[in-house]
Amino acid sequence: MRSKKMKIKLKKWVRFSCLVCLTSLMIIFSNNYSLKANESNSEVESCLPSVDNQHVFERQQIGLVNYEGRQYYLFSLIVNQGVPLFDDWNYKKDSYTIVSSGRFGCAIHMASDQYYQSSLEKYVPQSVAKQFALIKLKHEIEKAGSVENFLQPPDVLEDHGGAWIFFPEDVWAWQQLGIQLPNNHRVIRDVSELDN
Structure with missing residues (x-):
């Protein structure tokens, strides 16, 4: 009888020990870090354009995706797109x-x-591109105030024969939020395709 109780206790102890070891290994080798969307480290800051630069007015981290041991950060920038002598030097434009x-x-x-x-897939892995497209879409809807405001046709439609232009990851992001793509849309991987 006593031997049977000892075996049961030993089994429980072995299970518990295995669980602790597995949990420890998961923590050690996990790609998920506890950085929040608006946190970045000083290493990343050193790679970014300075806000006091005359071409960057504002910078905000809006996304973080962990993938295969790297942390990918998406930053929203307000940049100066003006050309001296020919344009308003302080023409501000959203960029990423x-x-x-x-x-x-x-x-x-x-x-x-x-x-x-x-397409973002040219620069980062597909899964990162999709997540950043979703983050960017949510960010732009939030800036517009609502999905309805966001869906107001942008001025650039005239430049492309009235068609909305999407990259593959943008189509995926719209589908994730349940937003219907406009009937007049075109999916491309590079803007050079617009010349065709």
């Missing part, structure tokens, strides 16, 4: 940039002037 950090330091994956040029 992607920076990552990992074991070997930080890297800029997409500069602010590249944002609307190609």
